[in-house]
Amino acid sequence: MQNKTFDVIIIGGSYAGLSAGMALGRSLRNVLIIDSGKPCNRQTPHSHNFITHDGIPPKEISSLARKDVEKYTTVQFHEGIAAQVLKKNSFEVETLSSEIFYAKKIILASGVKDVMPDIPGFKDCWGVSVLHCPYCHGYEVRNEVTGILSDGDLAYDFSKLIFNLTKSLTLFTNGKSILTKQQIEKLKQNEINLNEEEIEGIEHDNGCIQKIIFKNGSSALLKALYAKIPFEQNINITESLGCELTEQGFIKVDAMQKTSVPGVFACGDNVTMMRSVANAVAQGNFAGAVVNKELSEEEF
Known part of the structure; x- marks a missing residue:
């Protein structure tokens, strides 16, 4: 790659980054998309709730998207990881391989990294039968024996969503619950089971959950498990840039x-x-349009 200076550098080349790249490429902006090729949903077998692409593997969607964006000669790609971004006269982006690129604007489409709990089998099932989103995967496991791994207010509110999809529901808190008495009573009224046993591991078949094994030797058969787990930003450059984060991260x-x-x-x-x-x-798509508008106003 000879060109090192761009109108816009997009950090992250999955769905958001590619969509922004298309909007900018069609606006004749010189764009560089930096991507490591490791999206967070790479284990997920099928993607849902995206009209015209329902049920298609995520990798296939991103592959089709990239082919679409590659048609625009103003958009270039660089395989790598952005290590830091510095604001000087323009933005300076340095990759882990010490390559440096420059841009007038930056779009962070870098996603997040899920922090997996220390439960054997959890990581293997993540995105397959241990699920994060009822809108993405809930229909496929509707009316099945289902669990939720969470606790407190987050677990209670999440239970309302999952209860709409199945009445065979158990809330696993992996230890003594911090739910209020009122919340526990409401769960009982809706016949949602509460299990406070500590989890030993998850038994599965190629990522398809079979049952949860508890430290006391008991187990619970399941077809699906929703989990609310912590996350962190996929790259650390937000801190060096000084981007403000919300309370949720x-x-x-x-x-x-x-x-x-x-x-x-x-x-x-x-x-x-x-x-x-x-x-x-x-x-x-919206971010790409906004960035193009800002550039247009600055250049007019």
């Missing part, structure tokens, strides 16, 4: 996808708890 953006740092925008899973392909595509 997302990059804080306004209605125009602008971060707290002028010239830096963000879209996709790194800014919202609504983690879906459709949402990422929509946010990326």
Whole structure:
């Protein structure tokens, strides 16, 4: 790659990044997309709730998207990881391999990294039968024997969503629950089981959960398990850039996808708890249009 200076550098080349890249490429902007090729849903066999692409493997969707974006000669790709971004006269992006690129604007579409609990079998089932989103996967396991791994207010609120999909539901808190008496009573009224046993591991068949094994030797048969687990930003450059984060750990953006740092925008899973392909595509498309408008106004 000879060109080192761009109008926009997009960090992250999954759904949000590719969508932003298309919007900018069609606006004749010189764009570089930096991506490591490791999306968070790479284990997920099928993606759902994205109209025209329902049931297609995520990798196939991203492959089709990349082919679409590659048609625009103003968009280039670089396989790598952005190590730091510095704001000078322009933005300077350095990769882990010490390559340096420059841009007027930055779009962070880098996603998030899920922090897996120390439960044997959990990671193997993540995205296959241990699920994060009822909108993405709930229909496929409707009316099945289902569990939720969580606790407290988050677990209680999540139970309401999953209860709509199945009445064979157990809330696993992996230890003494912090639910209130009122919340426990409401769960009982809706015949949602509460299991406070500590989990030893998850027994599965190629990622398809069979049962949860508890430390006391008992077990619980399951077809699906929803889990609310912590996450962290996929890359650490938000800190070096000085981008403000929300209390939940997302990059804080306004209605125009602008971060707290002028010239830096963000879209996709790194800014919202609504983690879906459709949402990422929509946010990326909008962010690309906003960035193009800002560049147009500055150049006019």
